[in-house]
Amino acid sequence: MIAPMDHDLQILQAVQEWDKEIYAMQETLEEIPSELTEINQEVERERSKFNQFQDQFKALQLKQKAKEGELATKEENIKKYETQLTQVKTNKEYTSLKSEITSLKADNSILEEGIIDLIDQVESSQKEAANQKKKLEAAEALLIQKKKELEEKAKTMREKIDGLLKEKKEKIKTVNPEIASLYEQIVTKKRGLAMVNVEGEVCPACQIQLRPQVVNEIKMKEKIIICDNCSRILYCAS
Numbered sequence: 094m095i096a097p098m099d100h101d102l103q104i105l106q107a108v109q110e111w112d113k114e115i116y117a118m119q120e121t122l123e124e125i126p127s128e129l130t131e132i133n134q135e136v137e138r139e140r141s142k143f144n145q146f147q148d149q150f151k152a153l154q155l156k157q158k159a160k161e162g163e164l165a166t167k168e169e170n171i172k173k174y175e176t177q178l179t180q181v182k183t184n185k186e187y188t189s190l191k192s193e194i195t196s197l198k199a200d201n202s203i204l205e206e207g208i209i210d211l212i213d214q215v216e217s218s219q220k221e222a223a224n225q226k227k228k229l230e231a232a233e234a235l236l237i238q239k240k241k242e243l244e245e246k247a248k249t250m251r252e253k254i255d256g257l258l259k260e261k262k263e264k265i266k267t268v269n270p271e272i273a274s275l276y277e278q279i280v281t282k283k284r285g286l287a288m289v290n291v292e293g294e295v296c297p298a299c300q301i302q303l304r305p306q307v308v309n310e311i312k313m314k315e316k317i318i319i320c321d322n323c324s325r326i327l328y329c330a331s
């Protein structure tokens with residue numbers, strides 16, 4: 094016949110294995126929000142880069158339009174002065190208009206060069222914005238996919254945890270309630286590791302050297318032995 098303490102320790106060993114799994118899965122579940130935050134931040138970085146490129150593109154487009162407007166105005170003035178040229182009465186007026194036209198034409202040729210330059214800049218900034226839009230869309234798609242994956246993973250884990258908790262509840266019923274409650278206190282406090290199998294003369298959880306008397310008591314399996322240092326239950330599986 095198996096001694097009651099031996100029975101309790103054997104049941105708790107099985108329960109401890111489930112608790113290790115349960116706590117490991119809970120830890121993984123707790124990490125999910127920060128995993129999602131990281132991917133979210135990546136999306137936001139790509140979005141802010143895209144907005145920058147887009148703003149740059151729009152600013153250059155406005156600059157191009159402004160220069161084109163300036164050019165058109167000056168061209169109208171040239172036409173107006175050329176018409177006036179045919180109607181002038183004095184040489185002085187003629188010379189003055191002529192020089193005005195020459196100066197406007199010089200301005201316009203600089204403006205035209207500037208516009209050609211801006212057209213290039215507008216085109217390349219439009220390309221940059223389009224490329225960045227693709228990167229942003231890829232990051233957004235990855236976020237959606239990752240969210241779905243993590244939700245599925247979390248659901249599977251929660252189901253598995255629920256299943257293990259049910260099995261644990263059933264199994265622990267046969268353990269002396271005082272010992273079961275002590276085990277629960279320790280497993281909660283120590284986040285998943287309440288009892289350890291002593292094979293040598295040290296506590297495998299905290300590595301403290303155990304007194305020979307303690308080692309003997311563990312082997313006798315007559316009462317619950319607690320590690321002086323880490324407060325875990327010490328047992329001997331063999």
Ligand SMILES: [Zn+2]
Pocket residue numbers: 296297298299300301320321322323324325
């Ligand atoms: Zn210990």
